[in-house]
Amino acid sequence: MRSEESKFVDHFRNAEEFLKDPEQARWHDRALWFVRQKRDTAAASVPEWEELRRAAETIKAHTLEHLGYYLERFEERAQANGIEVLWAEDAAEFRRLVAEILQRHGASRVVKSKSMLTEECGLNPHLEARGIEVTDTDLGERIVQLAGDRPSHIVLPAIHLRKEQVAEIFSSHLHTDPSNADPSYLTRAAREHLRRKFLEADAAITGVNFALAEEGAFVVCTNEGNADLGTALPDLHIACMGLEKLIPSARDLGVFTRLLARSATGQAITAYTSHFRRPKPGGKLYLILVDDGRSALLQSSRRELLSCIRCGACMNTCPVYRRSGGHSYGTVVPGPIGSALAGTRDPGRYASLPFACSLCASCDLVCPVRIDLHQHLLDERQQTIRVPEYRGKVRGLKAAAFLLRHPRLYRQSIAALRWLLPRLPRSLIYNRFNLWGREREMPSPAPRSFSELYQARQGADNER
Amino acid sequence: MNAKQIILSRLGGHRTPPAEYPRPAIRTRPFDDPVQAFIDALRTAGGEALFVEDTASLDTEIIRAFDDPANIIDTRTPVSPTLETMERCDLAIVEAAFGVAENGAVWIDPAERYPRALLTLARSLAILLPCEAIVPTMHEAYERLDFDELAYGLFMAGPSKTADIEQALVLGAHGAMTLKVFLTPISGQSDFISPKEKQ
Numbered sequence: 254m255r256s257e258e259s260k261f262v263d264h265f266r267n268a269e270e271f272l273k274d275p276e277q278a279r280w281h282d283r284a285l286w287f288v289r290q291k292r293d294t295a296a297a298s299v300p301e302w303e304e305l306r307r308a309a310e311t312i313k314a315h316t317l318e319h320l321g322y323y324l325e326r327f328e329e330r331a332q333a334n335g336i337e338v339l340w341a342e343d344a345a346e347f348r349r350l351v352a353e354i355l356q357r358h359g360a361s362r363v364v365k366s367k368s369m370l371t372e373e374c375g376l377n378p379h380l381e382a383r384g385i386e387v388t389d390t391d392l393g394e395r396i397v398q399l400a401g402d403r404p405s406h407i408v409l410p411a412i413h414l415r416k417e418q419v420a421e422i423f424s425s426h427l428h429t430d431p432s433n434a435d436p437s438y439l440t441r442a443a444r445e446h447l448r449r450k451f452l453e454a455d456a457a458i459t460g461v462n463f464a465l466a467e468e469g470a471f472v473v474c475t476n477e478g479n480a481d482l483g484t485a486l487p488d489l490h491i492a493c494m495g496l497e498k499l500i501p502s503a504r505d506l507g508v509f510t511r512l513l514a515r516s517a518t519g520q521a522i523t524a525y526t527s528h529f530r531r532p533k534p535g536g537k538l539y540l541i542l543v544d545d546g547r548s549a550l551l552q553s554s555r556r557e558l559l560s561c562i563r564c565g566a567c568m569n570t571c572p573v574y575r576r577s578g579g580h581s582y583g584t585v586v587p588g589p590i591g592s593a594l595a596g597t598r599d600p601g602r603y604a605s606l607p608f609a610c611s612l613c614a615s616c617d618l619v620c621p622v623r624i625d626l627h628q629h630l631l632d633e634r635q636q637t638i639r640v641p642e643y644r645g646k647v648r649g650l651k652a653a654a655f656l657l658r659h660p661r662l663y664r665q666s667i668a669a670l671r672w673l674l675p676r677l678p679r680s681l682i683y684n685r686f687n688l689w690g691r692e693r694e695m696p697s698p699a700p701r702s703f704s705e706l707y708q709a710r711q712g713a714d715n716e717r
Numbered sequence: 718m719n720a721k722q723i724i725l726s727r728l729g730g731h732r733t734p735p736a737e738y739p740r741p742a743i744r745t746r747p748f749d750d751p752v753q754a755f756i757d758a759l760r761t762a763g764g765e766a767l768f769v770e771d772t773a774s775l776d777t778e779i780i781r782a783f784d785d786p787a788n789i790i791d792t793r794t795p796v797s798p799t800l801e802t803m804e805r806c807d808l809a810i811v812e813a814a815f816g817v818a819e820n821g822a823v824w825i826d827p828a829e830r831y832p833r834a835l836l837t838l839a840r841s842l843a844i845l846l847p848c849e850a851i852v853p854t855m856h857e858a859y860e861r862l863d864f865d866e867l868a869y870g871l872f873m874a875g876p877s878k879t880a881d882i883e884q885a886l887v888l889g890a891h892g893a894m895t896l897k898v899f900l901t902p903i904s905g906q907s908d909f910i911s912p913k914e915k916q
């Protein structure tokens with residue numbers, strides 16, 4: 254099941270790393286919980302919220318059911334609007350297409366607004382290796398780009414960094430005062446720096462939040478306006494989307510624009526909700542439709558994961574994500590949806606992710622498209638438990654299952670352990686075989702078991 | 718086979734046109750006072766709404782609200798400013814087609830009247846919106862929109878903003894740092910029905 258080159262991602266160990274700085278970990282947990290609370294307030298302010306969620310689920314399911322039809326329709330309409338539509342089967346083809354377009358237009362400086370797809374496909378390193386400068390223009394993404402780091406959240410890419418760290422990063426790259434960590438000061442500095450990048454750019458790359466089959470148009474949502482500024486200046490715009498971003502028509506947008514920002518940050522709508530239907534006069538607009546595993550996912554039992562609109566709500570609410578940080582997942586998309594998606598790609602490499610879940614199902618309740626996230630994670634455990642890394646766990650569970658099937662043996666073992674546990678030295682109890690005890694203290698055994706107490710009460714003196 | 722054919726063949730049975738598409742209809746609750754709801758939502762989004770009692774005094778009020786901006790670009794008549802002019806622009810005056818009560822957003826379509834870049838390059842935006850052109854929610858907003866003539870258009874809710882550094886909200890990430898909507902009295906030209914008339 255595991256491919257040879259894939260390296261096992263140990264979420265548990267990575268989380269330990271994150272928790273080494275307890276103060277920062279606590280801040281991370283609280284900051285995201287605050288976003289979750291803002292989401293709750295925003296959702297509660299819309300009386301028809303649940304109706305909207307059901308509608309979003311229905312629209313996405315319908316579009317996926319007829320995805321091929323809608324894609325062809327979209328292509329036809331978009332081409333009629335002067336948008337050049339290209340298709341890429343996988344990440345490699347996507348990277349090649351983007352590089353070719355840029356080279357054909359002689360573009361060497363690119364401004365890019367947020368797109369998880371370009372992260373997924375490793376676009377930046379590919380372009381940089383060809384002498385093309387790519388500037389991520391979303392502030393959070395720019396921070397991690399300058400730091401040589403990776404986003405740890407799909408909506409809040411730099412949520413793992415404190416303002417003092419940002420001040421440090423900016424002082425070495427943008428020559429700001431290293432002792433000034435005021436967010437306004439730092440944001441102004443980034444604005445000046447990025448404004449120059451915008452003015453110099455030969456091309457803009459954007460993601461796509463929603464593509465409209467009927468209108469042959471697409472929508473990009475940002476708070477900073479970086480997609481708008483980026484695409485307004487250079488004559489070349491390349492928009493990149495996964496196949497699943499499609500919806501039938503602009504008339505379905507009401508549902509999604511009402512859900513997206515409220516779920517993501519608790520805002521009623523993003524500051525910029527921008528609709529692109531035709532290239533600028535004299536400009537060129539390309540749109541690349543990327544499969545990269547999506548068609549395979551559509552044919553599988555995990556199909557509904559394609560409905561995700563990347564709002565990040567499942568991350569903000571997840572007790573495990575909040576306390577382990579986005580980097581602990583070793584994926585581009587972290588958190589509950591990231592774990593579920595990773596399992597469909599490489600269950601061996603990402604075998605620890607379905608277990609990075611308390612099965613509390615809080616993600617299911619906040620997800621604006623009603624994906625049964627915890628159920629997917631539970632199902633994936635069946636598969637991923639088989640990796641060699643979990644042999645110990647499986648043995649332990651098998652032993653437990655055997656004991657539970659043999660009541661007499663079970664009672665005898667319990668009695669023996671009750672006597673033994675307090676007498677054994679710690680090193681014999683807490684060792685590498687006791688996976689459960691790695692992070693926990695064993696409870697001190699009760700003097701009498703439940704059934705003993707029960708029988709004593711019933712006055713029964715014989716076991717059946 | 719090219720990439721398109723390969724992808725479509727992978728989609729297999731998912732290529733049939735839908736027999737029907739029962740678009741989910743959402744029952745929205747009307748606002749008692751959509752104009753007030755718009756004003757409140759815009760404030761939450763970091764913007765500000767101002768009433769203009771008399772259209773004749775509109776220009777003076779705009780100037781006053783922005784502390785005497787030096788470089789103004791007024792798009793009420795078509796303009797084609799240079800990039801340098803736009804970069805120096807302190808205030809751009811633009812018209813919005815309509816606003817949305819639930820979130821304080823306004824619909825802006827520059828069409829051929831001014832360059833797209835002006836909307837993000839200008840330091841401040843004064844947006845003119847007829848009071849009666851406020852729809853309750855995004856559903857009604859999209860019913861209004863006509864995509865046939867559209868090249869690029871956007872809903873703008875307050876100024877450009879970011880909270881990427883420690884979740885601290887900062888206005889003016891890349892685009893306009895301040896955004897004020899001037900609610901003008903009923904112009905008589907609008908095809909909007911005021912919510913009161915509707916009842």
Ligand code: SF4
Nearest residue numbers: 561562564565567620
């Ligand atoms: S799975 Fe749902 S909650 Fe999570 S990012 Fe996607 S849409 Fe948002």
